[in-house]
Amino acid sequence: MAEPRAERGASARAVSPLDAAKRAIRAEAWETGLALLEEIERGGGELDANAGVLKAIALIRSRGLMAAIDSLDPQRIREAQGRADLRRLGVAPLVKAGALVDAARVLDLLVRAYPESADDRRSYASVLARLKRWGEAIAHVDEAARVAPGDASLLATRIQLRTLAGETAAAAQLARESIGAATQAPDDAHVWMTALLRGGDHAGAANIAAKIEAPNHRVASVAVRALLSNGRTGAAISVGRNALRAGHDSAALRSQLAQAHLARGTHDDRLVAALEHLAVGVQIAPDDLRLNSLYGETLLRAGRFAQSVSFLEKSATLAPELEHVRAMYARALRHSGNHAQSAEQFLHLAHANPEHARWQRAAAGALTQAGRTEEAANLFDAFISRRSASVPATFEQALARIDAQAATVTVPRARLDWAWALRGDQQAREPMTREAWERAAQWGYLVDHLLLDWLECREDRAEEAMELLADLDEAEQFFAPLRESGRGFVVATAHVGPMYGGLMALDLLDIPSRWIASTPGISRSHYARSLISTSDRTEVQVVKASLKALQEGHAVCLAVDGALNPAAARVPFEGQEITWSSFAARACYRLGLPSLFYAPKWEQGRITHTLERLPEPLEDETLEDYVVRWQRAWLAHLRTHIAGRPESLRLSGGLWRHVVSSTATDSLT
Template sequence: MAEPALERGGAGARSLSPLDAAKRAIRAEAWASGLAQLDEIERAGGVLDAGADVLKAIALIRTQGFAAGIDALDGLDAQRVRDVRARADLRRLLVAPFVKSGALAEAARVLDWLVRTYPESADDRRSYASVLARLKRWPEAIAQVDEAARTAPGDVPLLATRIQLRTQAGETDAAAQLARESFGVAMVIPGAAHIWMTALLRGGDHARAASIAAKIDAPNHRVASVAMQALRSNGRAAAAISVGRLALRAGHDSAALRSQLAQAHLARGTHDDRLVAALEHLAAGVQMSPDDLRLNSLYGETLLRAGRFAQAVPFLEKSAALAPELEHVRAMYARALRHSGRHAESAGQYLQLARSNEAHARWQRAAAGALTQAGRTEEAASLFDAFIRRRSAGLPATFEQALARVDAAAGTVTVPRARLDWAWSLRGETGPAASMAREDWERAAQWGYLADHLLLDWLECREDRAEEAMDLLASLDEADRFFEPLRESGRGFVVATAHVGPMYGGLMALDLLDIPSRWIASTPGISRSHYARSLISTGDQTEVQVVKASLKALQEGHAVCLAVDGALNPAAARVPFENQEITWSSFAARACFRLGLPSIFYAPRWEQGRITHTLERLPEPHEGETLEDYIVRWQHAWLAHLRTHLAGRPEDLRLSGGLWRHVVTAERSGETPAGARDEPGSPSPTVDLIT
């Protein structure tokens, strides 16, 4: 490349000394000319000053390579260089072009020389730390900003950098501690408030992060996005939504902001939040960032749960391709394919999940069901049999030993905090749960969760010793008297239960009472267990097929048992219940109304270490009553019985599936972000998709 021409002529140029002319040439990036002039001065016996020495080293680096020039720079006397203040030349002619071209190691080497030569310069240390961070040399970067802070203790941007570098380096606790210590200055630079909030969030201090978020007025999309995350993590979804709206009104927009807005709407969870607002923001986010994994997967899952199955497929397919190792994404993709009627492709996805994680019961059941739906029955049976054998091998020799293992494991189960908090709020004012300490109550609830799953394992995997589990059943005399008039009528009836208590105790009880029954359950129909003959499988049948099989069983005089709070369809309707929304199917009430059959509420529960049963008659239609009125009355009675059950012992909660699936953290009160006012959402309808 031709060197820039030097200014010629004029009084200023004529008055320059040869040394000054050489310096000017190098500063004008005429490297060869400048070096030639310096060489000529030295050959004539002239002496270069410190400024010329620095410029010569710079020119050598730019013409002869980094190694040659840096050696010349290292050989200079630091005190002489400080006297002529050569920092600006080094930063402009070396550091800046190195950083711009991506030569970060070379930039770091020059900056290292600068901070050793000018140790009092906070700016040089800040620049050095920035380059070191880009090289992921975290300890060195942190050391430089910490040293800079000692020379400029009141520099808030420098403090922000100290927190941010620790966060980026994975020093979560240290970053959060520094953010807590400097909490009072987090809003001095509103545009950097996200640095404090991010550090606090990753350090688990959601309350402090949310208190910062509540004071901001969305100065940019980055701060707004983190503020929404902070408020949402603190149970303040409505406030998070308000921050997002403020940001959009101020013209701030980004894929991250739309993602956080959508998640806030989903956390609040009203009908309009889930089916309108969240989808709108996710669609906008995906358009802005079409290859963003989080946006694609969340958009696909939200479409799936809105019942827009075919639309969900391409977004979940893309997500599975972007992150093939993420099981949840692949499972959502498989569900979308299934509900779109693409059973062969769904089976392929579920089979991949089952093979990659043989210990995950959910994937094994889903894969067996999907293979059956795809017509690959023998393969489904083989897979499920292998699944049963593996589980059987992991069980102790006796049920007593297995139950002892449950006792030992209680207290170690990971249960979503929102579920525990909600269940705790529902306990009765009297009775055994009222006086329990929270820790003991949670341990008992986890024991109930494990015990219920043990019953399923034992009934499926140890059929030859099923009677050992049956010994847990309390006397069935009272249940026998309850069912006697229903049995004598010769008609079918509905047993309407929920995902509470030792659910599989009901299966054992009806079997011992010799009541012909059919249970709607997710276990695939190819299961060879004794109890599988009593199942109507949602795992390998469509929603319409399940409904037809259930109606047929009722008409044939069977008891049809179903969890009213469960649904095959991911877009099933929800109803308000105790400050949450739960899935609720009107199928049981509709079937009873149309067939003129009775129904009962059933919930198994633990009592002195044995399984006993809550059995209550549910309303029958009044003469002249409409279907809609009857459904409302039936629903009210069923929910009332469920509420009574949830107020009882923590062992009887179960804490998984059904009504627990959509429990969200209760909305906290708090300061509304500046200038924001939330808009109320619409209540969830009670229309059911199964008719």
């Protein structure tokens, strides 16, 4: 039989003051609850353990009296069964309000009251981590994992906290020991992969990435990064695409996918796919530095100069200390025709890095383009003066220093691997260990740069460097018929060998020549008079100056694998894509001039010269057919040169700039 309404009302009115106080506090009516409790205590009543816990909570929440926590102890909390109240009414609001120190005090009481609670220890570890009290946080999460050994999420937290604490080796070791759990807890697999990546175990991280189907965007983005870091570029792209199809989109995933496409580097990768992912990425995260800078640079290299400016400008504003970002911004301004602003950006880099040759040259060129010629000359002269102080007094001393430094220079591994794979009969004739071969290649890299230093900083002793040149009789005989014709001709070289040896050789042979080079035209060195500078001229101006020199009977020397335009065309070559300019072939066809392949090389410690005539147009041959035939011949000569001695590789600039790991093209999925 139902209770009569009057009796129900009487029951409600019969609730004790203590219970009413507890209900009020649990409903977050703090002052009402405290008033009831105080009334009970004034009347001589006692509060039970549970009421004591609730009173402390109410004092903390309503009056900010954190000292009220001192009225509690682990035993009292346990007697009061106060865990749920403390977590809901004490810990959660304090954490939400950012009062982490206070939340930590409450959690400390909880873990001492309930030492067997893995959840409390996990929460305490999380708060301690946010306070950067790493050692305590790790100790508590380790204890939580001991209490709940089968909890994979706790294992993930143990790894993650060590990673965040900078205990890279320990995090990687724990991830390695529990690698099977990563596939059992795919939602947290990014924690294992991140720890392994930071610990240098790229293969281990990539193996996890290959075994899981990413369940969320966080795991997907780290999986793409892991595969990419291990050179499995095609697989990285496939994982990223699958994640997008599953709806796991994010700015980080778009960034990693774009980097994977850029690493693979085909035409469509660079100019279509990467740009599409980056465009979406900056829409998702418009203030992300990495996305803005990468998008701006990719637009720049795609030839979309005006579009690239705003993204690179934003990146330079977000991170004014990053040299590469500012340099890309300066280049975007230059190629957009804003030479005044470009000069300011390069000048900023030059002033911030007075010993950095690249920025001093770029700034001098940009200032010249902006019409600030005297300032450009003074800047470059000051740079040469500073550089001279570090160049040894004699060339013999300079070479000895190079010998000592050869094993310490850093060259991108992909370049060394590619060149090693292309070595030819030279290796059979003179077997070398990989270590010896790399040291020789690094020596050649350094000596080429020394030659430029010497010609610019020790011009009065240039003859000491010229002593490296082997006998020039054969070269003189080769050039004789070309000189006798009285016409200009093209010397098509590449970024291989001691490049500046060619400049010295033509000077000694007294062949009137013009070299297309990046050295600023305001340089006061003897050799600067022979240069057509790409640093202070536009692409059109360089072309006009070159054609004029050819028509005036000069030899025009240019590295065909280099280009002023960051969006220059590339061609396939021995499993890579290299920059290749058709200007030389087109100029020869239109002007009816001869051309030759030239590459300096080292033989028995001296600089010798590879000189080979390149094809001339056939009767009725079209321009495009001739360009293809000329290109094929030039690349064949380049291939022969690269197969030679490692000292003659150079390993920087031109064809080396875009070399990627051989595994970057493991799949075109």
